[in-house]
Structure formats: structure tokens, C-alpha cells
Amino acid sequence: MTIKQLSLTKRLLIAVSLVLTAFLGLSAFSLNNAFQTSADSAQEKRLINYVYTLLTAAQFSENGIVQMPNALAEPEFSIPNSGLYAQITSGQDIIWQSESTLGLFIALPDHPGPSNQTLSTVELNSGIKLINIAYGVVWENRQGDEFHYTINVSEDLNNIDQQKAKFQLSLWYWLGGTGLMLLIAQAFILRWGLRPLHDVAIDLHEVGS
Numbered sequence: 001m002t003i004k005q006l007s008l009t010k011r012l013l014i015a016v017s018l019v020l021t022a023f024l025g026l027s028a029f030s031l032n033n034a035f036q037t038s039a040d041s042a043q044e045k046r047l048i049n050y051v052y053t054l055l056t057a058a059q060f061s062e063n064g065i066v067q068m069p070n071a072l073a074e075p076e077f078s079i080p081n082s083g084l085y086a087q088i089t090s091g092q093d094i095i096w097q098s099e100s101t102l103g104l105f106i107a108l109p110d111h112p113g114p115s116n117q118t119l120s121t122v123e124l125n126s127g128i129k130l131i132n133i134a135y136g137v138v139w140e141n142r143q144g145d146e147f148h149y150t151i152n153v154s155e156d157l158n159n160i161d162q163q164k165a166k167f168q169l170s171l172w173y174w175l176g177g178t179g180l181m182l183l184i185a186q187a188f189i190l191r192w193g194l195r196p197l198h199d200v201a202i203d204l205h206e207v208g209s
Contacts, residue, residue, distance in 0.1 A: 016186050024179045028171055035167050043160055044119060047133040050074060050153040051117075054086055060139040064147035066095045076100060083156035085130070090149050106130065111150045114138040122154060130154040 053074060059067045066088055076084040077098040085106060086098040104124060112118040113136045122130045132154040139147045 013187055017183055020179060020182060020186075024175050028175050031171060032168060035171075036164060039160055039164060043131060043155065044133065047119075047131070047153050047155060048117065048135070050084070050086065051133060051135045051151050054088070054151055054153070055135075055137065058088070060141075060147070062141045062143075064090075064139065064141070064145070066149065068096050072098070083159060085154040087152045087154075088149055089152065090147065095149065106132075106152075106154060108132065108150070108152050109134050111148065112136045114148070121157070129157045131157050131160075 053072070054068075057069055057072060061067065068088075072078065074084065076082040077086055077100050079100055080102040081104070082100045084098075085101045085104065087094055087101065087106065087108060088096040089108060089111075091111070106122055106124065108122065109118055109120045109132065112134050115138075116136050118134045120132050120134070122132045124130065132152055135151045137149045137151060139149065141147075
């Protein structure tokens with residue numbers, strides 16, 4: 001059946017359906033991108049807050065030794081393989097690392113420089129990917145000696161990826177259901193709105209016959 005053979009109601013329904021599908025698709029794309037950006041931004045802020053928490057808890061001695069408390073404000077740092085890890089490095093040396101890193105080797109990025117931060121992705125030998133923020137710190141003792149450190153906080157990307165996947169699934173369910181309801185409603189509205197034209201067409205056909 002060609003387009004010319006379709007009735008006016010079917011033509012309008014097809015046109016409206018295409019427009020609605022395109023609109024919902026663009027809406028889903030925009031909402032998904034907005035959520036992805038918001039989730040990534042929230043994760044970066046969360047990581048830098050962890051850095052400030054560690055920096056507040058750290059005690060630096062005159063000879064540059066870093067001492068950390070046994071219990072940190074964030075309990076996940078004390079749980080092995082919790083998905084949240086922290087290390088303090090000086091050059092290539094690991095000065096301190098959280099108990100959660102037990103049994104893990106995390107290849108960290110280079111020192112970003114004093115008061116600078118670098119966000120990067122780190123992959124473990126097991127294939128697990130981490131999002132890592134590296135924050136440069138300089139400690140100066142009373143004699144004016146400077147000690148350079150990097151505070152690294154890493155978080156398992158699987159957690160945020162699961163949140164994104166759940167949002168995408170929920171988004172498509174809601175938009176798909178809404179779109180289907182709108183299409184059904186539009187079909188009834190078009191039939192009801194065009195009924196007078198349909199009746200006129202029937203009357204003209206009867207007169208002509």
C-alpha cells in the first residue's frame with residue numbers, strides 16, 4: 001500500500017507518530033547526557049572531598065614523615081577491596097596507603113604539582129577500572145625545607161557505571177511507556193476529530209452512487 005492510498009487519519013497518525021518518536025528520542029538523549037555529566041561532576045567533587053578529609057587528618061613531622069590516624073572519617077578506607085582507595089606518595093615512593101588497598105597494586109599517575117589536581121582512569125591487573133584524583137601538596141617545616149607529596153584517592157568505576165545503567169533503563173521505560181500512551185491517545189483524538197470529515201465523505205459517496 002502506497003502513501004497516496006492511505007486515509008487522511010492514517011497519514012496524520014503516521015506523521016504525528018514520527019514527530020513524537022523523534023521528540024522522545026531527542027529528549028532521552030538530552031536527559032541521559034545531562035545525567036552523565038551530573039554524575040561525573042558529582043563523583044569528582046566526592047573524590048576531592050575525600051582528599052580534603054585525608055589532608056585534614058594527616059600530620060606532617062619536621063623531617064617530612066606523614067602520620068595518619070588508625071581510623072578515618074570514611075570507613076570504606078578501612079575495608080579491604082571496598083572500592084575506595086587512598087595513597088600518599090612522594091615521588092615514586094608510597095608514604096601511606098589505606099587499608100582498603102590491601103593486596104592491590106595501583107599504578108598511580110605522576111605528581112600534578114603543588115595545589116594542582118589531575119583526574120585520570122587507572123586500570124588494575126584484574127581489569128577493574130578506577131577513577132583517580134591526584135592532588136599535589138607541599139609541606140614546609142620550620143627550617144624552610146619543602147616536602148612534596150601527592151594525595152591519591154581512587155574509586156571503582158563499576159559503582160557509577162551501575163548507577164548510569166539503571167538510570168538509562170529507567171529512562172527508556174518511562175519515555176517508552178509515555179510515548180505509547182500518547183500514541184494511543186492521539187489515535188483516539190484523531191479518529192474523534194476527523195469523524196465529521198469521515199461522515200461527510202460517506203454522505204458524498206452515497207449521493208454520488
